[in-house]
Amino acid sequence: MSVSREETRGSTPKSIQRRTGAESARRVLQLMLCFNRQNHTYTARQLADEVGIPLPSVHRYVALLRETGILIDRGSGKYSLSPRMIPLAQAARSAETMIDFADPVMRRLSAETGESVILVRMINDMATCTHRIESPRRLRISYEPGQLVPLLSGASSRILLGSMSPQARKAHLSHYLYMADGDLRNLERIEQEIQQAAKNGWATSSSEIDEDVWAAAAPVKHGREIVASLSIPTPLSRVTPDSQKRLISQVTVAAAEISNLISAIH
Numbered sequence: 001m002s003v004s005r006e007e008t009r010g011s012t013p014k015s016i017q018r019r020t021g022a023e024s025a026r027r028v029l030q031l032m033l034c035f036n037r038q039n040h041t042y043t044a045r046q047l048a049d050e051v052g053i054p055l056p057s058v059h060r061y062v063a064l065l066r067e068t069g070i071l072i073d074r075g076s077g078k079y080s081l082s083p084r085m086i087p088l089a090q091a092a093r094s095a096e097t098m099i100d101f102a103d104p105v106m107r108r109l110s111a112e113t114g115e116s117v118i119l120v121r122m123i124n125d126m127a128t129c130t131h132r133i134e135s136p137r138r139l140r141i142s143y144e145p146g147q148l149v150p151l152l153s154g155a156s157s158r159i160l161l162g163s164m165s166p167q168a169r170k171a172h173l174s175h176y177l178y179m180a181d182g183d184l185r186n187l188e189r190i191e192q193e194i195q196q197a198a199k200n201g202w203a204t205s206s207s208e209i210d211e212d213v214w215a216a217a218a219p220v221k222h223g224r225e226i227v228a229s230l231s232i233p234t235p236l237s238r239v240t241p242d243s244q245k246r247l248i249s250q251v252t253v254a255a256a257e258i259s260n261l262i263s264a265i266h
Contacts, residue, residue: 027053028061032070032081036144041080098228099131101261102220106133106230109254113232113247117254118143119220120156120229125172127151127160130228141213141233151176152190153208155217156229158197161190162219163226169194202252204244212236216248218255222262230255 030051034042042050048058062079065071072082099119106117110133119131127149134142143149151157152173161169173187197203202218209215210233217231232251239247 024061027051027057028064031058031061031065033146035081036146038144041074041078043077043079047079098220098258098262102131102228102230102258103133105254105258105261106131109133109230109232109250110135113234113250115232115234115238115247116141116143117251118156118231118233120149120160120217120231121227122160122163127157127229135234139235139237141210141215141235143233150209153205155197155203155205155215156231158190158194158203158205159217159219159226159229161194162198166191202248204248206236214239214244216244216251218248218252219259220255220262221259227262228258230258 030053031047034047034050044058044062045055047053047062048055053061062071066073066079069082069084071079074080098121102119106119110117114135114137116135117133118129120127121130122128123130129143129145129147129149131145132143134140149156151161161173164172169191170187173190177186193203202216204214204216206214212235213233214236215231215233217229219226220228220230230251232247234247
């Protein structure tokens with residue numbers, strides 16, 4: 001195939017243009033996803049450090065987001081999401097019908113245990129907190145809706161990974177271990193933990209994601225399919241052998257209740 005001299009000198013192939021455009025869009029979305037309830041204001045430098053994008057590019061993307069009304073200049077070089085984003089958050093929550101079934105059960109579970117309760121789902125192959133009820137105690141574990149949960153560790157991840165076929169799970173875990181510079185020999189150990197969680201109908205973790213945090217999780221199902229993980233993360237200082245057994249029982253019963261509600265409607 002011949003390429004004209006004019007094309008070679010004066011134009012960029014359309015395939016490269018598409019890749020460049022997609023990468024720019026991906027970076028803009030990465031910037032937007034930095035903002036959450038706890039970290040609601042950033043400088044351009046902080047955003048650059050957060051996502052690993054060169055500062056000049058961040059300034060360009062921030063200018064675009066300000067122009068479209070998505071970001072607001074708070075002064076002193078600080079930016080936050082504008083109120084224009086509130087309807088998007090409300091739309092996302094409204095679309096999550098599972099939350100409607102889970103919320104009353106989670107509130108009751110939190111009241112009974114005195115601990116935080118979180119609902120975690122696989123969204124685009126990423127374990128994501130979609131709902132949480134915070135403990136009323138001063139010392140508590142808190143996850144924000146939308147916050148990602150590490151897929152290579154933790155009770156919820158072992159539950160969610162159990163929903164995949166062995167072949168898909170191996171490919172998925174291999175990818176995450178490679179990206180995290182992890183030892184691929186850990187695949188066998190992780191697989192054993194996933195199978196044990198499936199056999200038990202629950203999983204626990206201790207100081208895996210956050211130091212001094214213990215958690216129990218159980219599967220939420222639609223029929224036989226695991227669609228979410230219900231988890232009770234608690235400070236390790238409050239956990240005893242007896243309380244572990246109680247929390248495992250309570251989260252398992254609550255997850256089964258949510259499963260029954262979902263299956264009854266759908």
